[in-house]
Amino acid sequence: xxxxAVDGLTKRYGNTVALEDLSFxxxxxxxxxxxxxNGAGKSTTINVLLDFARPTDGExxxxxxxxxxxxxxxxxxxxxxxxxxxxxxxxxxxxHLEFAIDSKDADDDPEHLLSRVGLEEAIDRKAGGYSKxxxxxxxxxxALVGEPDLLVLDEPSTGLDPNGxxxxxxxxxxxxxxxxxVFFSSHxxxxxxxxxxxxxxxxxxxxxxxxxxxxxxxxxxxxxxxRVSVDRIDEGAVERVRSMPEVTSVDVxxxxxxxxxxxxEGSKTAVIHEIEDAGCEVxxxxxxxxxLEEVFRAYTTDRREEVSA
Amino acid sequence: MSDVNATSVRAIATKDFRDxxxxxxxxxxxxxxxxxxGLAAFAIGYFGNADTSTADFLGTxxxxxRLVVPLIALLLGWKxxxxxxxxxxxxxxxxxxxxxxxxxxxxxxxxxxxxxxSLLIGFVIGAVVVAVMLSPPAIADYAGxxxxxxxxxIAYLGIAIALSSITKSTTIAGAAMFGxxxxxxxxxxxxxxxxxxxxxxxxxxxxxxxxxxNGNEMQYERLPDWGLFVQTIDPGVAYANALSVIDAxxxxxxxxxxxxxxxxxxxxFYLQNWFSFLILLVWIVxxxxxxxxxxxxxxx
Numbered sequence: 059x060x061x062x063a064v065d066g067l068t069k070r071y072g073n074t075v076a077l078e079d080l081s082f083x084x085x086x087x088x089x090x091x092x093x094x095x096n097g098a099g100k101s102t103t104i105n106v107l108l109d110f111a112r113p114t115d116g117e118x119x120x121x122x123x124x125x126x127x128x129x130x131x132x133x134x135x136x137x138x139x140x141x142x143x144x145x146x147x148x149x150x151x152x153x154h155l156e157f158a159i160d161s162k163d164a165d166d167d168p169e170h171l172l173s174r175v176g177l178e179e180a181i182d183r184k185a186g187g188y189s190k191x192x193x194x195x196x197x198x199x200x201a202l203v204g205e206p207d208l209l210v211l212d213e214p215s216t217g218l219d220p221n222g223x224x225x226x227x228x229x230x231x232x233x234x235x236x237x238x239x240v241f242f243s244s245h246x247x248x249x250x251x252x253x254x255x256x257x258x259x260x261x262x263x264x265x266x267x268x269x270x271x272x273x274x275x276x277x278x279x280x281x282x283x284x285r286v287s288v289d290r291i292d293e294g295a296v297e298r299v300r301s302m303p304e305v306t307s308v309d310v311x312x313x314x315x316x317x318x319x320x321x322x323e324g325s326k327t328a329v330i331h332e333i334e335d336a337g338c339e340v341x342x343x344x345x346x347x348x349x350l351e352e353v354f355r356a357y358t359t360d361r362r363e364e365v366s367a
Numbered sequence: 368m369s370d371v372n373a374t375s376v377r378a379i380a381t382k383d384f385r386d387x388x389x390x391x392x393x394x395x396x397x398x399x400x401x402x403x404x405g406l407a408a409f410a411i412g413y414f415g416n417a418d419t420s421t422a423d424f425l426g427t428x429x430x431x432x433r434l435v436v437p438l439i440a441l442l443l444g445w446k447x448x449x450x451x452x453x454x455x456x457x458x459x460x461x462x463x464x465x466x467x468x469x470x471x472x473x474x475x476x477x478x479x480x481x482x483x484x485s486l487l488i489g490f491v492i493g494a495v496v497v498a499v500m501l502s503p504p505a506i507a508d509y510a511g512x513x514x515x516x517x518x519x520x521i522a523y524l525g526i527a528i529a530l531s532s533i534t535k536s537t538t539i540a541g542a543a544m545f546g547x548x549x550x551x552x553x554x555x556x557x558x559x560x561x562x563x564x565x566x567x568x569x570x571x572x573x574x575x576x577x578x579x580x581n582g583n584e585m586q587y588e589r590l591p592d593w594g595l596f597v598q599t600i601d602p603g604v605a606y607a608n609a610l611s612v613i614d615a616x617x618x619x620x621x622x623x624x625x626x627x628x629x630x631x632x633x634x635x636f637y638l639q640n641w642f643s644f645l646i647l648l649v650w651i652v653x654x655x656x657x658x659x660x661x662x663x664x665x666x667x
Contacts, residue, residue, distance in 0.1 A: 108462060111666035130372070130464045138462035143455030148389040149382070160378040161463035200459065210462075 059122050061086045061208055061239035062107065066116035069102050069263075076102040077263040079116070084241055086121075089234050091250030092243040094260030095358050100243045101141060103260070104212050107241075108138060120208065134162065137206035141213040141243075145193045147186030151177060154185065154196055155203065164204035171199040176225060190217030198226065202233070209233055209240045215249050227253045247354040259357045266357045274353045284320045284329055287342040291316045295336030299329060315341075369466030369663055379465060379473025380480070387443065387481045396439050397485040401492050403431045408493040412500025421504040424497055425512050428490075429610060432516050433603050436486070437523040437551070441544040443482055444527025447474045448662070449540035457667055467663045475528055475655060482520050487513065511613040519606040522650035523547075526602075529658035555601040562594045578628045592635050599643055602650050608643030 062084035069077040077099045084090040094100050105111035107118050109129040118125045120132045145154060155168035172178040175195040180188065185196060194217045201209060211230070215223040230240050230253050244250050250257055251271055258268040267274060288295075291310055296318060300308045304324025311317040320329050326345055334340055387393060407427045411419060448471070451457040460470055490513050494504055530543040566573045566588065573588040589595075598604055636642060 105666070108458075110458060110461060112664075130369070130466055133462060134464040136462075138458075140455065140458035140462055143458050145459070146382075146386050146456060148386050153382070153385055157378060157382040158463060160381065161375065161465060163374060197459065201462075 059086060060084060060119075061088075061121060062090075062241060063119045063122075064103065064116075065118070067103065067106060067113055067118060068115040069099075069106060069111065070114045075263055077106075080260075080263065080265055081116075082258050082265050082268055084239060085256075086239055087234075087237065088255040089230060089240040089242060089253050091254035091257040092241060092260065093247065093250055093257055093354060094243075094245065096245055098245075098260040098358075099263040100245075100260055101212060102263075104141075104210060104243060107210065108133065108136075134204075135207040137201035137203065137209045137238075139194075139197050139201040139209075139211045139214050141216065143197070145185040145188065145196055148184060150184055151181050151196050151199070154200060158200040158203040162204035166203050171202055172196075174202065174229065175199045176222075191219060191222055194218055195222070198229065202229075205236065205238075207238060209238050209242075211240065211242045213244055214242065215244065215246065223249065259354065261358050283345070284322060284326045285317055285344050286320065286330060286333055286340055287315050287317045288333065289316075289339040289341060291318070292336055292338050295333050295338045298336050299332050302329065302332060305329065369468050371468050371472065372464075372466065375463075375465040375469035376473045376476060378463075379460065379469060380477035383447075383474050383477030384480050387447075387478050388484070393439070393443055393481070393485070396442055397489070400431075400435050400439060400485065401489045403435055404428060404489045404493040405496055407431050408496035409500070412497055415501055417501075419501055421508050424493075424504055425508065425610075425613075428493055429512070429516075429607065432486075432519070433606060436516060436520045437548070437603070439485060440482060440520045440523035441527045441547060443478050444524045444531055445540055445544050446531065446537050447478060447528050448532040449534050449537045450531075452535040452667060453537050461667070468659050471528065471532060471655065471659050471662060475525065478528070479521050479524055482524055483517050486517055486520060490516075508613055512610065515606065515610055515613065518609075518647055518651070519602065522602050522606075522647050525651045525655045529654035532658040532662045551601050551603060555598070555604075559590075559598055562590055562597065566590060566594070574629075576629050576631075589629060592638060596637055599638065600646060602647065605643040605646040605650070608640050609647055611640045612644060 060083040064080055064082050067077050067080040068075075080099070080103065092100055092103070102111065103118075106113050107120065107125055109125055112126065121135065123132050125132060149157075151172055152168045155166070155171055158164075159166050159168070169178055169181060172181050175198050177192060177195045177199065180192060185193060188196065194214070198211075198214065201211070209230070214226050214230075218226060227249070230242065234240050234253075240253075242250065242254060254271065256268065256270050257274060259266050259274075291312060296308055296310060299305060299318065299320055302322070302324070305320055305322045307321045309319040311319060318333060322329055326343075330340055330343060407430070408424065411424050411427055415423065446453075448457070451460060457470075461467070465473070490509070494509060497504055526547055527544060530547065531540045534540050534543070565571065571591065573590050573594070574592075575586065576589050577584055577586050579585075599608060
């Protein structure tokens with residue numbers, strides 16, 4: 059059974075289409091990165107998932123249950139870190155957690171939860187005096203209450219410094235190892251790259267790609283550049299590389315450390331073998347791999363050639 | 368669509384009580400209430416004598432409560448739901464396994480507890496002042512009066528929470544609170560005059576009655592029964608009327624106190640004082656029920 063199954067989900071606000079026939083699944087036990095620029099419809103999807111907003115058409119099922127009819131049952135098994143929300147100014151972290159623990163009929167220890175998010179020293183301070191990052195940590199601790207089977211984290215790095223963002227990723231891994239499925243939305247690719255098994259890219263309310271991180275990289279790696287340092291430039295070798303079908307361009311750099319610079323849409327190792335077979339000695343090589351950031355931009359901007367060139 | 372869960376309602380009520388009880392605005396207004404009740408009690412004590420009864424005391428105090436309790440309740444309910452929607456913390460609430468009905472009922476229960484606490488403190492202050500200066504009020508009557516006043520406050524609180532649930536904006540919610548205030552403090556009072564004028568103009572006919580005052584027989588046209596009923600809908604009037612159910616509170620100005628002369632064929636049931644008590648209950652139940660039905664359907 060899939061943890062989350064989105065099927066033909068459409069959401070309109072008046073004439074504005076937020077989501078258009080969106081379908082995808084999140085498998086049980088995986089960390090799924092839900093990626094897209096701001097305004098792509100990520101929050102709308104999560105709002106429907108949690109029954110904060112009602113779909114115009116289509117449905118979402120979580121652990122096989124309908125998010126409209128069986129919302130309470132779903133939320134019993136789900137921990138949520140909502141985006142852009144405030145904590146209760148007049149309540150302490152302990153009171154926030156007691157509320158979540160009572161609500162889920164769980165028996166977690168507020169101190170332990172706060173130590174996991176690095177907020178134990180502020181346990182009896184009112185949240186009104188917290189920084190953005192501290193509030194975010196508190197909300198994350200609330201999401202962990204009751205060992206949820208599904209964690210829904212909406213832009214979890216908001217307000218966190220790089221160190222906090224790394225700790226957050228560690229927590230995601232810990233929770234995933236415990237057995238939780240993690241659904242993680244972000245508009246920042248590198249957050250997702252490090253922890254996600256699979257990534258879905260949302261654009262203008264439609265899913266434009268769902269794949270593993272490496273699968274996504276491959277799909278847009280149309281112009282990877284390979285720089286091969288050789289002992290000498292051999293014209294025969296250059297010709298043999300140039301005649302390879304996937305190779306789009308070959309340049310030669312003369313000088314102290316001669317190199318052959320190859321742009322290929324195909325296998326990089328094949329290029330290296332070709333050069334070696336022609337009798338050159340390969341001293342070193344470097345590749346200019348497509349970063350996931352570029353993949354993201356490739357999928358979310360119209361001028362795709364510019365990115366992949 | 369959604370159902371009610373006792374654990375959820377209790378968890379939300381506890382959280383909300385802890386939150387609201389720490390609000391300075393609320394305690395500021397409560398302090399004003401304590402002061403006014405204390406002053407009323409002091410005035411009774413100062414001007415009163417051995418004959419001054421619990422009824423006199425409650426008569427004076429109820430003038431204060433009728434005006435001030437709605438203010439406290441409206442202020443307390445104002446941001447209850449709109450505030451959570453504005454700040455987004457409603458998503459924290461509803462990420463947890465609560466239904467929207469749980470949210471409205473939990474909020475209502477939590478804040479009703481805060482309100483009751485504030486009113487109880489005020490009434491204990493009043494009782495102490497009177498007890499020191501004259502004699503303690505009759506316990507049973509005072510308890511009945513406190514219970515009825517709390518009910519009155521809860522009725523206004525229900526109106527406030529219902530209105531707070533219809534908007535994401537605390538500004539709009541605030542305007543709605545002000546609207547309720549104007550409606551029942553100004554408009555409803557004018558309604559009586561308006562109906563009287565309309566009746567005199569002949570838009571509808573009243574009831575010809577004969578009443579004996581100071582030995583003189585007076586003949587005049589009173590508002591028809593429904594016109595009198597309209598007045599009793601105002602929670603403040605309903606409260607004052609319902610208070611007369613309590614034995615000690617029979618001072619003038621309480622109860623509909625319609626004399627039999629005005630109703631040759633008997634006072635209709637909906638103009639009797641016990642019915643005013645029902646009206647208070649209707650104010651507690653109906654706005655909340657409407658709010659729940661609507662809040663259950665909206666996108667947050």
